[in-house]
Amino acid sequence: MRISAALALLLTVPALHAGFFAPDSSSEPQVKCVYSGTDGHCVEPILKSQNELVITVVGQGVAPSVTASPAQAYALAKRAAVADGYRQIAEKVRGVHVEGQDSIKNMMLMQSSTRTSVEALVKGANVTNTTFKEGLCEVEMEIALSYSRILP
Amino acid sequence: MRSRNGNRPFLFTYLTVISTLAFGADHYYIGYRLTAKNTQPINETLSVSKAMQPCHPAKPSESITLKRFNNEKLQTLLNREQTAFLEFASSNELRVKSNDNFSVTNPQTLNSLTLPTSCYAVEFNDESVTITALK
Numbered sequence: 001m002r003i004s005a006a007l008a009l010l011l012t013v014p015a016l017h018a019g020f021f022a023p024d025s026s027s028e029p030q031v032k033c034v035y036s037g038t039d040g041h042c043v044e045p046i047l048k049s050q051n052e053l054v055i056t057v058v059g060q061g062v063a064p065s066v067t068a069s070p071a072q073a074y075a076l077a078k079r080a081a082v083a084d085g086y087r088q089i090a091e092k093v094r095g096v097h098v099e100g101q102d103s104i105k106n107m108m109l110m111q112s113s114t115r116t117s118v119e120a121l122v123k124g125a126n127v128t129n130t131t132f133k134e135g136l137c138e139v140e141m142e143i144a145l146s147y148s149r150i151l152p
Numbered sequence: 153m154r155s156r157n158g159n160r161p162f163l164f165t166y167l168t169v170i171s172t173l174a175f176g177a178d179h180y181y182i183g184y185r186l187t188a189k190n191t192q193p194i195n196e197t198l199s200v201s202k203a204m205q206p207c208h209p210a211k212p213s214e215s216i217t218l219k220r221f222n223n224e225k226l227q228t229l230l231n232r233e234q235t236a237f238l239e240f241a242s243s244n245e246l247r248v249k250s251n252d253n254f255s256v257t258n259p260q261t262l263n264s265l266t267l268p269t270s271c272y273a274v275e276f277n278d279e280s281v282t283i284t285a286l287k
Contacts, residue, residue: 060191061188061191061192061193062190062191062192063192064192064193075235076192076193078235079186079188079193079196080188080191080192080193080263081191082242082265083186083188083193083248083263083264083265084188084191084263086246086248086263086265087248087250087263089248090248090250091250111255111256112255112256113253113254113255114253114254114255115251115252115253115254116250116251116252116254117249117250117251117252118248118249118250119247119248119249119250120247120248121245121246121247121248122245122246122247122248123244123245123246124243125242125243125246126243127239
């Protein structure tokens, strides 16, 4: 009796490790990775019909050196931070156009420049958090993507 | 006992209220543009223009109510309450355009945010203004 119980325990442990007795998670919407970075974290999730994809960015803005008041400095820094946040959202959703140019003379790199550009119409982005410290304003923005929002 | 025409005053009042809500508001075109260079704002423009003709089709959507002082004009009010209005208007749609140039000597970023000029119904009250986005 003891031998059969020990045998059953020995058979159960690898089965549990392999996930045979794990609850069925296929019914729950999950976000899968398109590819993973070098650290193994999810980099680019897929938008599926049954789930909602929330993209979060942190935009940064600096107040101009000459302002009429601290309040104006805060307001202007926040505007710049929001613009930076919108740019990051557009980059993540729409993609970035990258153009590079290297000038080589006599087998030596003389000049190197990289240009990136993005242009998009963003709908439904929200500012969720704002911090202002030592002239730097950071706004946390998010946008929720779903099939119902994309497809009318 | 109410007469046969007893409901007419109530009907007239109801129609008056509905027509005031529908036609009492003025229509304005409002647009906004912000340009930031190297994460610092360098230019900001808020354009307000009264519509010469009512906007069609005028289907109202979200609205915002802002405080108004001493019969001030819409342009003055929006300049004062610019942050609140932009948060309200930018939730609908905002166009972003960014050009970054990275070189060893001169890294430079240029972002521009544009709120597309669209029509709003503006209802002026004594101490407040209600701005409704029209689609």
